[in-house]
Amino acid sequence: MPKFPANMTHVKSQRLQTIHSDEAHSNSVNAYLNDIFTKLPRNTQRAYISDFNEFSIFCKQRGLQGFTNDFEHNEACVKAYVDTLCTSPLAYRTIKRRLSALSKFLGIAKLPNPIIHSVYLRDFIRLSLVENQKYQFSTNQAVPLTIELLDEINNAIMPDSLLEMRDLALVNLMFDALLRADEVVRVQLEHINRRSNALLVLTSKTDQSGKGHFRYISNSTINMIDEYVSEANHLPNTEIATERDVNDPRRINGGILFRRLTNRGHALLPYDENKHAPSHLLDYSSVYRIWKRIAKRANISENITPHSGRVGGAVSLAEDGATLPELQLAGGWQSPEMPGHYTQQANVKRGGMAKLSTRHKR
Incomplete structure (x- = not known):
């Protein structure tokens, strides 16, 4: 071995x-x-x-x-x-x-x-x-970030810093496109097609061809990304809004979208768009801290993690009646096994006992 x-x-x-x-x-x-x-x-x-x-x-x-x-x-x-x-x-x-x-x-x-x-x-x-009952899910499993919980976060947080703008845009994008952590850190500004509300995902565990595939991105998330980019491209702490020079390495002209920030969270760290070095990418621990920071800021007690967006997006789609092929397309799954699990989970709320409980106001 x-x-x-x-x-x-x-x-x-x-x-x-x-x-x-x-x-x-x-x-x-x-x-x-x-x-x-x-x-x-x-x-x-x-x-x-x-x-x-x-x-x-x-x-x-x-x-x-x-x-x-x-x-x-x-x-x-x-x-x-x-x-x-x-x-x-x-x-x-x-x-x-x-x-x-x-x-x-x-x-x-x-x-x-x-x-x-x-x-x-x-x-x-x-x-x-x-x-051996291995199909049972762990009680410590990440809680799905459903669309209701995402709305709660978006309503609770009014971003007043570049850090919060970045974090909020990242979480919303991960929900919309059902992204894994290793996918969201590689998203580039050029991968977003505003006209068709599409995000090109180039790196994925299921993308063996390397050609990438498209996922949906909402207008709300596009607006959050635009606000984040606009804030990053302006100098902080100035009375009159002053845009950074086009050659400023802390400006986002293209390339990796979600970048590292200074300790105070008011500016991006210098970045060379022509050199896609691994050190420029956020790692999993960084994305994990973003999710925990967002949860704390929105007073969310549930255990949400970077995988919550992907799971929650799938569960929300299933609850809304999405078919298995639609779920597979939305999340880039090659096999219907995992989308099938989310559909089964969603169907519990539409089952006979759920209807009985609703009628009797239980």
């Missing part, structure tokens, strides 16, 4: 280690590491590193050889791993992600993949997850 280095800056220079002795498989994995892995979003890289290392630890503790050219051996190895995962406190989605990472590695290494090709193993995984 692979062991990725913890320091991401050295990923490309270090050789991927596997326990398989066939040089052909090592070459395939190293080619993927050098040519593709380092181009993936950093959060995706970290997730793969964590998942691969956890499986490596499991194999070492159990004295297992790990993956080989033998299909039945790989099947037995994954089955044993599933047994361990299902008896752990890990959530359903975490287990599915870890198995997906292993399936990805088998494909990269060109090794027999029972996760895809074994009917026995697929059914074993599904039934094991059901038996």
Whole structure:
């Protein structure tokens, strides 16, 4: 199994280690590491590193050889791993992600993949997850930011600083376009088409082609973004509104939309639009703090996180009667599994017991 280095800056220079002795498989994995892995979003890289290392630890503790050219051996190895995962406190989605990472590695290494090709193993995984109640959602899961909760936030916050303008625009955009954190930090000013209310999303976990796809953006959010950009492009603390020079590196002419601010939050940090360095991007922790800051400012007690916008957008659409294809298009999902879950959740409010309770004013 692979062991990725913890320091991401050295990923490309270090050789991927596997326990398989066939040089052909090592070459395939190293080619993927050098040519593709380092181009993936950093959060995706970290997730793969964590998942691969956890499986490596499991194999070492159990004295297992790990993956080989033998299909039945790989099947037995994954089955044993599933047994361990299902008896752990890990959530359903975490287990599915870890198995997906292993399936990805088998494909990269060109090794027999029972996760895809074994009917026995697929059914074993599904039934094991059901038996161990892994489909139950964690009580600590992020609360969906529904459109009602978003309206509550927008009504409570009257932004009076560049920081609040940026934060509010970011949260609203994540709701409208059902964006993940790693997608919103890459949004550029040129990606917004005001005439068609469309946002071009270029980087996504489900966008294997790299061509990007379009998501909807509301007029309200476009207005928030325009206010944020206008505020950023004017000098702070001046009696007469004075626009920044067109060459001022703290001005937004194009490029990355949501940028880092000074400590006081009154101006953007200098940024070169011609150099899209990773240091210019907000990271997940920055986006997380934005959501927490917005919740505190609006006196929202619910546990909203960067994923709340994507989940809440989907739930709100489902409650409004959106079809599965409409949900998939809105959130860029390739599979109907997750949109189907949100539809099922929304249908609870329209079910027989809900109608009965309404009639009897319960």
